[in-house]
Amino acid sequence: MPYEAPTQPMHALQVEPDATPTSLMRAAPTTFFDDIAGLRGVAVLLVVLFHSHVPYLTGGFVGVDVFFVISGFLITGLLVREYERHERISLRGFFARRARRIIPPAALVIVVSIIGAAIFMPLLKVFKQALDLLAAAAQVANWHFIQQNADYLAGAIDGSLATHFWSLAIEAQLYFIWPFLVIGAGALATRTRLRERLSVRWSVGIAVLVVSVASLVWAVVLTPTDPATAYMATYTRAWQFGVGGLVAICLPMLARFGALRAGGPVALVLGWAGLAGIVVAAFIVNAHTPYPGTAALLPTAGAALVIASGCAVGSGSVFVGRLLATPPLKFLGRVSYAWYLWHWPAIVLYEAVVGSSSWPVLLAVSAGSLVLATISTLLFEEPLLHNRELKRNDSASISLGLTGVVAALAVTMTAGVITVQVASRDTVANASLTYQSVFGTDSGEQSGPVTPNPFQAFDDRPQPFECLIPVGDTAPRENCVFGPANGIPVVLFGDSHADQWAESIRNIGADHGWRIHQFTKAACPAQHLRPQPRIPDPYVKPDCQEWREETLKRIAEVGPRIIFVSSLSTYVPDRVVSEAAWTHTMIQLRNTGAKLVYIADTPYPGFQVADCISGSMDDWTKCEFGFDDYPRIEPIIDPVSRDEYQDVAKLSVNDLLCKGNSCFAAHNKILFYRDDSHLTATAARVLEPALRAQLDKQRFDYNAG
Template sequence: MSWQHRPSLDGLRTIAVYLVLCFHGGVVWADGGFVGVDLFFVLSGFLVSSILLEELATTGKVRIGAFYARRVRRLLPAALVVVTVTSLVFLLVAPIVRRLPWVGDAQASLLYVANWRFLSQSDDYFAGAGVVQSPFLHFWSLAVEEQFYLLFPFLLLGLAWARKRWAPALTVGIAALMLASIAAQVFWATRDADHAYYGTDARIYQPLAGVLAAIAWRRLATRPRALRHSGWVFLGLLLLTATSLVPWNPSVRGLVATAASVGLILATMTRTTPGLDRLLSLAPLTWLGRISYGTYLWHWPVLLLIREGIDAPAWVDATLTAAIATGLAALSFELLENPVRRSELLARFAPGTVVVGLACSVLAAYTVVPAALQNDAKPALALIPATAPGVAAAAPAAAASGDKPVPAIDWQAIADSKGAETSYCTLSDTTSCIAHQGGSDLHVMLVGDSHARVLSPTLEKIAEQQDFTLSTSMVAACPWQQGVVSRFSNEQEKSDCVAARSALYGGLLDAMDIDVVVLTEMPRSSDTWQHGLIATDGSNLPIDKLNLNTMTSSLQTIRKAGARSVVVESWIVRYDDVNPLECLSGASRIGQCTVPAPPAPLTDSFARTLAAGSPGITTLSINDIVCPGGAVCAPVLNDIPVWRDSKHYSTEVLLDHVKEIRARFLATGYFG
């Protein structure tokens, strides 16, 4: 069959975009609505390959330059406008600390590598409320598509050449690549769910499935009996996959949705389900499908703004988002996308169109985006609150103690001050984790998670001053005790955590002749972080019992190795996820951003009890050093922010108080 566009394909686009919108909007039945992206991928592969196969069949060649020019005219103008407008709008409503991480997100979006950007950051696409999400997160899927578009014309030409020598080459080649991608999907699904979702290698099977659908459709001489009336079945399967009725993970949903999408497309193109074809060809559905690209681009930043501006049920958020995003998409389609796409002038200058389009994208990425998102201006509109309930009540206490204007702060430097990198030794490597080699016989090991990484530069400074050797066993999101991992860490972090703790408590203390172990971590107990731990032995103990058991056994192991333990008590953190640094960046006076000190978590009580009953174990706190106010903490000391985010002190404030912190460690009597 020769290529002919079907209006019902636009109807399928409508289904795809509004499934995604319902999922992002938190509509209760749409837990799997992200499969709308899977439908988009299959449709994209089908449409692009159908056009190129038709061109190859009628002319014997593929004009790659013209293909790229069409893609640039179709996709780039709207994306460029959305990224630019989003950057400018968030300049007005978000403080700089929130905006800074988005610079790289926006740049990656304009350069169509956003999926790898978010994967490198291990951003959880399925993160829920309380997690600050990038307004450019949805560009990951467009990046996957563009990477497919970049390579597919060359792949098609190569397989078409091979087909002259072996007839099945095209079909077999595409099928082999699709199966390899499915294998990558299955592999990563059990090792790194983020890679399985974001990785081009693990997602390219979906547009390739669309290519196979295009090849199959071109070879159909009649309407296949097997497809008659099957469109309703495939549509039902797709919609079922998009709901919470099936307990499938994203990888399984993606595979099922891909199969359903292929069936839907073939049923639509062969018109073997007339009732479905008429439904999908209804004018409202086809119109919404034609502007679906713009709707997808606009819906996510619009939804984030709505959520920050109003507190409403999910269905209200989704409805408002649909109305606003659809309206913006309609304007974009009529005023920008259609004129550019249908421009005869641009069509005549394909190479120039590609060069100019890419130049505009790069120029916006490295001029407009940083100028907006790195601008130090205070938010002109207060859609996104800098503070939270409780802060206002604490502000009078700060004012009474001498409230001051927020000083000049290098926001980027503080936000980036994550301390030392992940570092740990193993039984076969006892030197790479040494942070400072001292001249005395004293050997100290710092053990913990990201709190240890933040504390490490300060403890290294103390090691230099006291001339002892400092080694580290630090892994992000990894508790200091053996036998547990964080439920919310990624697979690499869990693997590193198990390796680091198994080595530490499995002979490394003796092998490295450790004298003192300093233990610090973010508290993970029932009163602060319910369900936050997983026992590595598979047991299902309550979190407090699990904490007590593993803390006891780990401290006993340290003691048996002849080392002494210093447990640093939990830092003052915000469990409501309000970022004090972000608050400061949007405030005029420091009193607007005071931090109420929470009650000590149960893990501190466990540590104190264990220290009281065992020689060679002690606890210390640095909280009153950085929070001399007691119940209410100032967010700035000596013009330095105390916190870099809601869960960590800043490295700078600890270094600024190294003298007082050193005195605390020396007072234990363990450091000479």
């Protein structure tokens, strides 16, 4: 993470004695910023160890929280001191320093990363990486991932080369906002009637405190309901930046406190307690901890205490600053920005080539990236940072930053365009695909173009898209009822694995006069799964529980004659829990008096099939997977529970999608999966005759009279 190194030692920052509050600041040791560098070293080490999956360090991501506090401390301190001296802030100079310090190293990593992706990743994956890195280059990676509802702690974006740019984007956005906050608060203290009662420092402190409290409250409220946004939104992380800023604002008081007889021992205890808080958080916080929420208070307060301790007493032999100022930690702090930038692409590209690896291997890869980070720091980052002409000429620094942004944007956009152009050459006519052409021939083609094209697969979903209620919502965005008003009432109920059959059910219903009511919600199973301890998955969230209860009431009101139900079979690997959940739901569905039809869950790949196929056009078998690779619990079709569900009609296409335990990703020109779990709409349409044939074989009463 970037920070602005001081241009002079701390003792030189002391203000000459006068009537202002800053005259209370005593000289601090010149080693103070060595403490800050060491703290940055601790922070980056925690993040790297976490990303390397080192055992027990489940909360190493709290290193990012420490970075936010450090940045807030340094940036706020610089801005306040400048405003106190000149009653103004040079925005041109401020942004020039940011541009020179932050953008060139990040742009270099972005360019190298997309080149690495082009060399080592399949075509569709390169395109996705280009989109992610494009957002990183534009300093909006956090909002890009939020838009995807990507839960960082759940590993939703672990395969992205730009994952770690979410925090850099937040800092860049705060760097743009913070000077105006200081200027506005400073103006109140110097250009209004408040100047007689309010100093610049106190005015800025109040403004930062208000912003920080509002941000913290927002984070705590949002964490349980929208963890992805709470974790990566600028407004839910600003409070950590503000905590560092408050320490900087209180610098004169901290210095005065350290001079008191009791100040030193208290600062000593608080400093070590702060470091202990950071380390403890790194071990006790994990992916199941609602975060940031209140859990982020521990590492944030810990970082603030360490910095405050250094402000008060410096780096005496028994103080925490002494440890942080040791050469190894100072060195890590020096290269921390570069190491943070380089280590994650190194891990992702390595795993793209060799697959998932053990933590010792990933740790070795991260260590190798430290060598690269050191070279980058010494030969690229620091020469630009300390270049005399760039330091003298703000316009040149800003131009350098803009050039870095433009270069990163241009390279990533070019990579995206090229991949699309290459992929567009590989497609086959959708109309040529039928049940007979795909499953009625023994040719078994295993290479060549497929439909949908891997680049089109993600959007090859049942329409209207709005009938699948997204995670976090409880109501559809349109009326999802299809068929004649006086038709036979039929219900389709379940999660996205039910939704993938929506068009097929509607086509069958069109031949029998059905009035179909669709009730489907993403990541919300039909079975009544209740919240599990330490399980953060969407299916346990209040919106899912509320939707299911309300939907079962609405189904009863519809009075259906037929109910089609389907659901993902891998939510819970515990048979007892799953059976109880299905029993609860099936009792309520049976109470409607409707004929129940269960569509067996389709095979679960567990990886992005379209990505794989885009790099395996010469041999689709490279993307095959095992039917039992993931524990599947389906009591309705399980032989153990079969007697309890004799009244339920069962449909399954799995014998067509798999041969034995080996399941196809593509077959006879058709791509079966659009992502890591769902069938393409094209595949569902092709499989529709199989559903009809099974209903006919069971002498199904389409009127259910």
